[in-house]
Amino acid sequence: MTGSLFSIEWGIEIEKKGDSVPLFEQVHGNEILHLSKAGELEMASKALPQADGAIAHFNQAEVHVYTADCLPILFFTEDPNGAIAAIHAGWKGVKKGIVQKAYQELSHFKNLHVLIGPAIGVCCFAVREDFIQEWETANLSPRPFLSRKNNRDYFNLLNYVTQEALSEIPPSHLHLDWFRCTVCSTPSLPSFRRNKSANPRLRTWIRKTT
Numbered sequence: 001m002t003g004s005l006f007s008i009e010w011g012i013e014i015e016k017k018g019d020s021v022p023l024f025e026q027v028h029g030n031e032i033l034h035l036s037k038a039g040e041l042e043m044a045s046k047a048l049p050q051a052d053g054a055i056a057h058f059n060q061a062e063v064h065v066y067t068a069d070c071l072p073i074l075f076f077t078e079d080p081n082g083a084i085a086a087i088h089a090g091w092k093g094v095k096k097g098i099v100q101k102a103y104q105e106l107s108h109f110k111n112l113h114v115l116i117g118p119a120i121g122v123c124c125f126a127v128r129e130d131f132i133q134e135w136e137t138a139n140l141s142p143r144p145f146l147s148r149k150n151n152r153d154y155f156n157l158l159n160y161v162t163q164e165a166l167s168e169i170p171p172s173h174l175h176l177d178w179f180r181c182t183v184c185s186t187p188s189l190p191s192f193r194r195n196k197s198a199n200p201r202l203r204t205w206i207r208k209t210t
């Protein structure tokens with residue numbers, strides 16, 4: 001699937017590990033790289049940096065993330081000189097604040113847009129009480145985002161992210177049309193929970209054409 005707006009293009013595809021070159025090693029943390037020129041990471045070091053997102057500040061940039069149930073989140077702006085970003089946000093990264101961090105680092109750009117791709121839905125994300133308590137210990141409030149079904153709690157990670165971390169983004173700038181559950185929706189998507197493997201996976205990319 002691909003889309004575009006202004007001089008920005010984005011897409012999501014299913015691929016096998018090795019089909020594309022990673023920019024960084026994803027570790028479910030909250031580090032976000034800032035890139036100011038093409039090939040910067042390759043020149044900086046032979047080892048991949050550990051991070052879960054990249055913000056690119058130059059023309060004709062392209063960044064991407066890999067997911068298989070975690071949220072792939074893209075940021076772009078209407079400013080021709082604005083940055084683009086791709087963020088990998090599973091529940092661990094969300095709990096560590098990676099989405100707020102990305103938003104804060106980009107919020108000075110006018111007309112910021114956010115696109116969230118397929119990820120585990122509330123339909124499939126059963127959580128236990130110790131999961132909920134772990135969030136509360138971190139002073140977060142997951143309970144409004146829980147649904148009770150068959151005596152189990154299900155967590156709505158998408159709503160948590162859009163309402164807690166991205167509440168400043170107006171609905172018209174929040175692109176959720178591609179969101180569907182990676183675990184149970186059809187046609188099937190890569191899901192770690194379902195396949196016990198992140199290979200294949202989704203690659204969610206964004207680039208500036210000018």
Ligand SMILES: [Zn+2]
Nearest residue numbers: 123124181184
């Ligand atoms: Zn589901």
